[in-house]
Amino acid sequence: MSNRLLEVNNLRKYFKVKNGNLHAVDDINFYINTGETLGLVGESGCGKSTTGRALVRLLEADNGEIIFNGDDVLKKGRKEMSDFRQSVQMVFQDPYSCLNPRLSIGNTIAEPLEVNKVYKNRKARQERVRELMSIVGIEDRLINSYPHELDGGMRQRVGIARALAINPKFIVLDEPVSSLDVCIQAQILNLLKRLQNELDLTYLFISHDLSVVKYISDRIAVMYLGKIVELSDHNAIFKDPLHPYTQALLSAIPVPKLDGNAERIILKGDVPSPVNPPQGCRFYTRCIYAKELCSKETPELREVEPERFVACHFAKNLSRTVN
Numbered sequence: 001m002s003n004r005l006l007e008v009n010n011l012r013k014y015f016k017v018k019n020g021n022l023h024a025v026d027d028i029n030f031y032i033n034t035g036e037t038l039g040l041v042g043e044s045g046c047g048k049s050t051t052g053r054a055l056v057r058l059l060e061a062d063n064g065e066i067i068f069n070g071d072d073v074l075k076k077g078r079k080e081m082s083d084f085r086q087s088v089q090m091v092f093q094d095p096y097s098c099l100n101p102r103l104s105i106g107n108t109i110a111e112p113l114e115v116n117k118v119y120k121n122r123k124a125r126q127e128r129v130r131e132l133m134s135i136v137g138i139e140d141r142l143i144n145s146y147p148h149e150l151d152g153g154m155r156q157r158v159g160i161a162r163a164l165a166i167n168p169k170f171i172v173l174d175e176p177v178s179s180l181d182v183c184i185q186a187q188i189l190n191l192l193k194r195l196q197n198e199l200d201l202t203y204l205f206i207s208h209d210l211s212v213v214k215y216i217s218d219r220i221a222v223m224y225l226g227k228i229v230e231l232s233d234h235n236a237i238f239k240d241p242l243h244p245y246t247q248a249l250l251s252a253i254p255v256p257k258l259d260g261n262a263e264r265i266i267l268k269g270d271v272p273s274p275v276n277p278p279q280g281c282r283f284y285t286r287c288i289y290a291k292e293l294c295s296k297e298t299p300e301l302r303e304v305e306p307e308r309f310v311a312c313h314f315a316k317n318l319s320r321t322v323n
């Protein structure tokens, strides 16, 4: 039996802008197995947040399939969506802007319970709110506090408690620790790992920070200009990145070396506009290995080794093992 909870096929999302279409997400394919964390990493504007929002249908995709638990959710009507909406939740980057400043912490966490009418009476509602607070590590005494009275880490715990309220199976975590300082980041990442084990959760973890993604992910997908360029097990990607863009991203992570010879790949130029992305390989204009073929033919994301997918015409020749 397949272990896949989610499968994304040819997902596309463009936005109409003044001078054309902004190719935010352009025919991407991936899957997520039950109980795993897939990290989705890339520079700002590469399409990773749009992907997350399209998966939970906060944005409507233009094309493609999102198969969740065997059903294509893009074919579901409004009524059929209610099961899906209960199974899939999202946690956002900035917990402060996502919380209603006029709602107490208790009422904030209770909101999804009320919207989905999943409690029997007021006592059951309060018990569930207190249980959720305990699960995510919020002290009981804070139940009547307001968001402005909490620090960033505690506010993110409220966001996570809300996401857990109706027992989802799958959570999209969109830069959930990016606005927190390093010490609090570690606490929230450990909390997310613990919750995943205890509640059998599956995550899509979106971040621009490779170190954070490495810590929490089982597999990692690297995005560039609306396309997935590499996808594989997190050990393989860090040990032997195959796509030139992944190699450049990894080389930018500071690694202390006694001989001081850490080799950094400096990318030429800026990321091209997603409104008029280059023909052929999207990375062509910045790639130090580019050849004529790269400007003419778009490399497909292909399996170059079992469970290792790379979108580069010359991937296997560009292996760059990191010791």
Ligand code: SF4
Residues within 6 Å of the ligand: 243, 244, 245, 281, 282, 283, 284, 285, 287, 288, 289, 290, 291, 294, 299, 311, 312, 313, 314, 315
């Ligand atoms: Fe570089 Fe060509 Fe590979 Fe694109 S297909 S990453 S331009 S070598």
